[in-house]
Amino acid sequence: MAEPDLSLYRPNVGVVLFHPDGRVWYGRRAATPGPWNWQFPQGGIDDGEDYETAARRELAEETGVVSVDLLAQTGEWIAYAFPADYGGTKQARGFAGQKQKWFAFRFTGDESEIDLETHGDIEFDTWRWGRLDEAPDLIVPFKRKAYEQVVAAFAPLVV
Template identity: 85%
Template structure:
């Protein structure tokens, strides 16, 4: 039996919780609205530990290193790329992405947040907002995955 997610790129997603229970959203650079806000996410490098990948992506996209692990998903949460999606991942033969999700509590000062920390700008703005807003902010093809993440991490909201 073949793995139904074998054509999906291994990826991590990060929900960064503020101590007051709100979560961090980044606005995707060079992406028109209204559905251009999302959580940090990115690929898992060959041989890389899932949590290490999540912490690396969090730093690369936000500059944040001050974060305590709260929870993580055990199963993959996947989404397919739409037929008209012209991204480089589809060009490399991926049908979508399968993600392990991590929840971290931010323990630093907001001055640590640096969208240019890694040089490659993923986000051009950021904000704290309620977790339950996530499915309405993200591009529609990621919406179902974000609904699953919200349901799983909702108990972590203070």
């Protein structure tokens, strides 16, 4: 299978937030029916923004979390294509999918810091801690292979 033309993919960041005990943070996408509606925080990169800054900003906007230490990041882009019938705004702007740089952060704050309504656009309606290896079974199928790569990249961080 040929590699995708990543110039057609929207640059994006993703965040795996690790609890000090090794579990990871999952958010349930607001107004998205199950069963595959849990995911990690992710979002676009602003013009001139470096990847880590974008990851920290997206994490804060989507979860309220700012008390974190950087553990690791992926080197290569991890990409996924939008399904033909996806019809989202990013696809409408001509993107074939998203390419992501992923960051692993250790949560160093108190859970009271987590506020899903901290930003105007609410991404998640609830959250929970879970095992990292659950991720591919929780995410929408078209993102599954990307999440398998993220799990493999960050599995050594599980305590």
